[in-house]
Amino acid sequence: MNDTSGYNGWTNYPTWAVNLWLSNDEPLYRAATRIALTIVDEVENDENVTNGIWTISEAERFRTADALKDLVNELSPELGASFAADLYNWALVQVDWHEIADAWLETARENREEA
Secondary structure: OOOOOEEEEEOOOOHHHHHHHHHHOOHHHHHHHHHHHHHHHHHOHEEEEEEHOHHHHHHHHHHHHHHHHHHHHHHOOOOOOOOOHHHHHHHHHHOOOHHHHHHHHHHHHHHHHOO
């Protein structure tokens, strides 16, 4: 596939692939859900919300995107300066973290309603 715009309903292949791994690996699924639920529970106290910079919805989205990106970066292997590292880093830059955050916020809310 040469075209990186749109893949299986996601912005692009890297976004789809990251979400696929978060969704299909049990420990990652639990971690991503826990991250989203924690942020939803705590976001009212976010400094950017209390100062009127972000709405609650924006804070949930932005903080979840950052936290999921951090989770994926923590799992990333050390590839040094290499061809593989360049391709890997390029792919992560292409990920639409906000799109992934939206999906995980929805998943977290669904899980909470089912409990």
